[in-house]
Amino acid sequence: MKLKRIPLIASIAIFIAALLTLLSHYQILSISEPILMIVRWLAIGTLIAYGFQKKSLTTWILLSMVIGSEIGNDFPEFGVNLQVLSKIFLKMIKTIVAPLLFATLVYGIAGHSDLKQVGRMGWKSLLYFEVVTTIALFIGLLAINISKAGVGIQPPIAITETLQKVEPQTTTDIILHIFPENIAKSIAEGQVLQVVVFSILFGIALAMVREDKRKPMLKAAESLSEVMFKFTNIVMLFAPIGVGAAIAYTVGHMGLGILLNLFQLLATLYVALIAFILLVLFPIALFTGVPIKKFLKAVAGPISIAFATTSSEAALPRAMEEMEKLGVPRKIVAFVIPTGYSFNLDGTTLYLALAAIFVAQAAGIDMSLGQQLIIVFTLMLTSKGVAGVPRASLVILLGTAASFNLPVWPIFIILGIDELMDMARTSVNVLGNCLATVVIAKWEGEFDENATQEEILL
Structure with a gap:
């Protein structure tokens, strides 16, 4: 009792x-x-x-975020030093991603030999991604025009912060970035989409060879995928420590006081993201018949990892595992989630629209609706293919500011709270991609309504 x-x-x-x-x-x-x-x-x-x-992993991950916040607040120096633990966790996660994607995609494609379904999933996924990210773009645009968070901000006296310089990406660069030139290089650089393209082509090629040649490789891919999911379970046991350390570092080096600074911009983003979830993702889930309660239970772990580490990649293995437990076939999970990491960044797209107009407002530039639309659609295109760049969103904003003759000093103001904003947009990215897998599975008529979710116990 x-x-x-x-x-x-x-x-x-x-x-x-x-x-x-x-x-x-x-x-x-x-x-x-x-x-x-x-x-x-x-x-x-x-x-x-x-x-x-x-005694559930998700519960401990959520609790570790509270504990990490308190450590960072009460013992900031110690909290900052804990970053090494979060880096260990992220490094271990990165070792999982490429072999897991390769094995699950190859087995999913070659194991069923249904090449027509691969093409069908491809166009359905891209159509869904484009519609949802476009809606996110307009919600971000609407939110910043209502709140006018950038109006009245004074430029700082001096700017000392610097960002990694990245050359502007042309349409040709964006297209070329999708295809790998060296699979080992793609794996080393964490280029998820390139690994996906290679794995899909490998799976198609395997499906086309004779059965006696296909069977050994198919067995190897199946075994590798099973091993990598078990490997994921082992690494996830370290997740509460890695997540708690990430939060402790964030609070320790930024302090809770930063929440009071630039509160209007931060609140605008969070309210816009919540509105996107309630007005777009939730209706999609209802319309397609997603089991809401089971879905929320499944995504709680991956989202909490994404929120604490500000890394979609860190949440990817757990997200794939949870979606499969929810009832989405492995072949659909392995195709949709990694593809969505480049084409379905709902949170990032919304943020970029909001931040770009914030820059113009802070600079005192009055832009027409047409000018705003040109900027945000440009951002939606240029955001593809730079996921591996540190502080990628800010780098994209700097390039856009230069292209449209906007001052850069408002971007460095955003930099002060970018980590807090990154937590929210990364979480929505993961949520949107998890929902996309269920929607595509429903669309394909392959969602298992009777699947049972088994929580990883500590």
């Missing part, structure tokens, strides 16, 4: 800790910081007790 009370006790403890912290911050009550720290850690202690009771 006492164990059943743990969630209630944890909820009350967290509420009290949060309330006392807010009252102290706004000087309504005078409470010393050491006492507040003790109260917060006692509340976290109840959450840890709940985690041991629940």
